[in-house]
Amino acid sequence: MRLWSRELWQLAWLATLGTSIGWLLDAAGLGLASGLAVYLFYQLRQLRALYRWLTLQPHDEPPAAQGIWGELFDRLYRYQKSQRITQSRLRATLARIQESSEAMRDSVVMLDRHGDLEWWNSAATTMLGLQTAHDRGQxxxxxxxxxxxISYFNARHYSEPLTLTSPIDERCILQYQITLYGDDERLVMARDITRLHRLEQMRRDFVANVSHELRTPLTVLSGYLETYGDLAEQLPPRLGKGIQQMQEQTQRMQNLVNDLLLLSRLEIDQSGKDHQPLSLGPLLQSVREDALALSDQRHTITIALDSKARLLGSEQEMRSAISNLAFNAVRYTPPGSHITLRWKDNQAGGACIDVEDNGEGIDPVHIPRLTERFYRVDKGRSTTTGGTGLGLAIVKHVLLRHDAQLLIESHPGKGALFRCTFSASRLS
Structure with missing residues (x-):
């Protein structure tokens, strides 16, 4: 405020001086105009100095000036200096980021809000075939x-990575992960997982081959044990009991082999050629009858059909998934428990299959690992109930082939809810 007051006093002084000189010469108006002209000339001269400093010599010291112009020059100079320091720090930070990105083996690609290429590291050139001279801005x-x-990029759902072959080498398997940041910009990272993919394929082939090789001797062994079982009355009691135990364990091994073969088929076969509209009522009724037979009428099993929609999928695979959930409910709940099989619409426009029981429930700490192969909450109890530890893994793979998700809700003493959620695109 003091500077502004000084400028006003300066303007008033020049106007008064000009008017006084003009009055002495009998031209007061001309004198006032002359005083104002002198003040305007001074302001224009300072404005010209500001322009020349900002455009021609922005890094030099500011011009010398008094009053408000001197304060303005000083403030602009300090602002420029702080901006230069900030820009220098940002350039150093960007340089370090680029250097660290260049050192990465994974491809890093930065996209603007429109999906156009802005920057990428050398690994992206080798792995994705991007060329600096031609591809920037594409x-x-x-x-x-x-x-x-393209579908993954446009869907904008990047919670899960995408696995594809390299665009320049079909023998190379890449895993893409996209992250949104800033003003709707995107960071694309690609990782070479060829070795992991081959190891996973070797594991699948090993499991499938071993399962096939075990199937024949188990069938032969089961046949002979069945024959000896028919003659159990003619055998000593200890031998008859041993044959019965061998039959039980052979059946358990056959169930395990069958589940392993089914998992291998689900992982390898991604065609979906047998998908067709399914009516869930008859399917749930069939599963209910099988579950009641397994339960030996010791559980109450009901069906609730709250949706008229049909599900586009494989009847055999869906029967396997729902049966595994229903059979688990029978095996791991005490006699007298109530189990509900429900088909209903959800708020997102899709539908879901619920398998709910009022049994002992599951500690939430186990829920994230329930779909892992051979993972058991209670290993001793699972052995006595005949579980293979593969049922929920089969359910997970079946749902993945049907673009669905498995949600599990349970607490000790409050039962368990297994929900298979399907999108609207799977309904008819």
């Missing part, structure tokens, strides 16, 4: 043209 889908990647 849309990512113009260069990575795999339909799977």
């Amino acid at each position: 849309h990512i889908t113009n260069l990575l043209r795999d339909p799977g990647f």
